[in-house]
Amino acid sequence: MGQILIKIIKLFIFILIFSSMVVWISDNPGNVEITLSNYFVQTNMLGITFVLILIVIFTLLISGLFGTIKNFPKTFKLNRKAKYLLLANESxxxxxxxxxxxxxxxxxxxxRKVRKYLKNDFFSVFMLFNNCLINNDLKGAQQYLSILQTLPHxxxxxxxxxxxxxYKSKKTEDAKKLLLKLCEAKPQDLWFHEKLSKIYALERDWKKAFKLINxxxxxxxxxxxxxxxxxxxxxxKSTDAINLxxxxxxxxxxxxxxxxxESNIKKASEIIDKTWDKLMYLDLIKTFMISNVKQEKEKLMRYKLISKVLRKKMKANSNETKLALAYASSVASIWGESQSYLDKIDKDEWDERMIELFKNISKEIKGLKISEPKRLFVTQPKWTCSVCKFQDNKWSLICANCNSINSILWPKSSKLPRNNSELFNELLQNPLRHLPKMKS
Structure with a gap:
């Protein structure tokens, strides 16, 4: 608001001065005599003012024309740069x-368009390098890597x-040697340590793999x-591991x-209590009920402990918990209770584990008819690789199909699948699905 007011005042003063000059010239026209090269020119004040104004305008036009010609290369470059910037944004x-x-x-x-418009070699060459990896063009990737190595910083x-x-070129030993140097040069760089650790893991050298990540x-x-x-x-020690x-x-x-x-049954049940909701793995209950049992009566004692833990976790749709209770009851030879928990599971949702337990209960309960499930062909859950979806009956740190590390998940677990697979998927730290994955 203040700036507008100042402009109005300046304009008012200019108009006032200009109008005063015009009025004065009109009131005092006078005569002006000019002798130039034996030529005599006679005019009044108004005429000479008009001539001066024409001279000023002509001078400004000539000056502007020369300025435009002089600045043409610079203006052309600026306009082209603005155009390229717009095109680069679109690209x-x-x-x-x-x-x-x-x-x-x-x-x-x-x-390539971005490289043309912005003259940015590093970004463009890097993207072309990554694109070659996507297409498994290792020769092209090597060429672009050579160009990258000539660029500074x-x-x-x-x-x-x-x-x-x-690694993609299957030069694992060369990759290992380079990673050893890089880990030594960058002792706290997670990326290099993780990759070298996983190479050792692929070689089943667990101690070296652990030492690096530790x-x-x-x-x-x-x-x-x-x-x-x-x-x-x-x-x-597993007790140290569970703290991690x-x-x-x-x-x-x-x-x-x-x-x-260690005969610490209560502590073992507490471990299940803390982890059951997220793991939902029946074999944990099998381990608890069967491992290191010295006397038959010990099974009943273990069942009492584990049933307290699992009952409070049993939900309407928690089939794994119901199956775990049914299994624990059968180990303790409490067959009626085992049958009761098994019946709580919808028969259409039975898999091979439930059918097997059903058969065992049928052998023990005489004269008691248990309705058979409508379908007997449901496959039991298996360990699944989150990368290649390969399934196996046993857990392994390394996928037997794609060699991915730490990608085998239990499907009933609440833990979400992870996208850690191939090394160069993490080059950009980018989870985009199209990027190729190197088995790490």
Missing amino acids: LDRLAENILLGDSEKIEKET NKYVIDRASVILL NVRNISDDLQDYKAQLLVLSGG SNNSILVVDETIKYYLN
């Missing part, structure tokens, strides 16, 4: 769309890209699970066995 939008769609041809096309990204390309602070929950499992596999993570069925199962071997 980046299309690039993001094609990354989501997984269209590698259009990714390459838009990347990008050593960290180049190191990661080099590891990925070596040296790094501030790791994710998934890596904490991985670390706890490595500790158990390398011969460490109780999300692993392996760790929980080994901890239950440890406390049962």
